[in-house]
Amino acid sequence: MSVKLDLYKVFSIVGKNESFSKAAKELYMTQPAVSQAISQLERELDTRLFNRTPRGVTLTDAGRILFEYVNSAISLIDGAEEKLLEFKNLTAGELKIGVGDTISRYYLLPFLESFHGKYPNIRFRIINGTTKELCAILKTGQVDIAICNFPIEDSALTLRPCIEIEDIFVCGEKYKTLLKRPLTFEQLKKLPLIFLEETANSRVYVEEYILSQGIQITPEFELGSYDLLLEFARINLGIACVIREFSADYLDxxxxxxxxxxxxxxxxxIGVCHLKNVPLSPAATRFVGLMGKGD
Structure with a gap:
């Protein structure tokens, strides 16, 4: 088919010029080479495509039908190549990102703003979910990359850490007496604890670590919003497990x-995940590079 495609390109140029010699100049070929290409195509199709005259060539009825389709096909191919070039140059395209609400608000937004400023023609599609959900949709191709809470154990994914974070516990004014000395996990478990919902990767990480120290904790409140963790702590409903870097404003x-x-x-x-054996798109590659720089 690749050989025949070259013949069709020659056929199209000859049809437009109605001349082997003019087509040869446009194609940077010799006239005999053009004539030979047309003869080869006619043999393969078992159809005469041109009427040869001393003043040039004209399309036969069959040639005119083929000419319309070939021109349309070549135009589509040229258009596709132009779009591909735009895609490579990041002047068009779409970047699909999977991310949780908390990471999106407290970490990702500056990167989205910076990337959009540099490549305004790239559209964003943001899909929210838990780390577990995002890893699943990443494998189905619904997103190009996912920004998730680590650690993640999945051999199908490439994991690129971007920022180090620390889980801490915070309280409001009512519990300030707890600030006098560091608490043990045994003391912590007796307090009214406020955690994210049990499917949150950050909660699983903290609970599993404390359990590895021989202490099992049971939260009094389970919330679906990170902002509510801080607010519940502020109004003295308990001790909230939060991320230091995402709570800087409340702490300061x-x-x-x-x-x-x-x-x-x-x-x-927190880092970027993508499929190990699937090359990133140009937009995704540039975005991951931007996050790696941290600017």
Whole structure:
């Protein structure tokens, strides 16, 4: 088919010029080579495509039918190549990102703003979900990349850590007496704890670590919004498990206070995931690079 496509291109140029010699000049070929190409196509199709005259050539009835289709096909191919070039140059296209609400608000937004400023013609499609959900839709091709809470154990994914984060516990004014000395996990479990819902990867990480130290905790409140964690702590409903980096405003303004632990929760990461054996699109590659720079 690739050989025949070249013959069709020659056929199209000859049809437009109604001349082998003019077509040869446009194609940077010799006239005998053009004539030979047309003869080969006629043999393969078992159809005469041109009437040869001393003044040039004209399309036969069969040639005119083929000419219309070939021209349309070549135009579509040329258009596709132009679109591909736009895609490579990031002057067109779409970037599909999977991300949780919390990471989107507290971490991702500056990167979206920066990328859009550099490549305004790239459209964003943002799909929200938990880390588990995002890893699943990543494998179905619904998103190009996912920004998730680590750790993740999945051999099908490439994981690129971007920022280190730390899980801490915070309280409002009512519980400030707890700030006098670091708490043990045994002391912590007796307090009214506020966590995200049980499917949240960050909650699973904290609970599993505390359990590895021999302590099982049971939250009094389970919330679906990160903002509510901070607000519930602020109005003294309990001790909230939050991410230090995402709570800086509340901590700096003294709205909530960090409760020190004798054994701090080990730091973890937020990062980018993508399928290991599937090349990233140009837009996704550039976006991941931007996140890696942290600017």
């Amino acid at each position: 303004r003294g709205i909530v206070h960090e409760i020190k632990l004798e054994q701090p929760i080990p730091k973890r990461s």
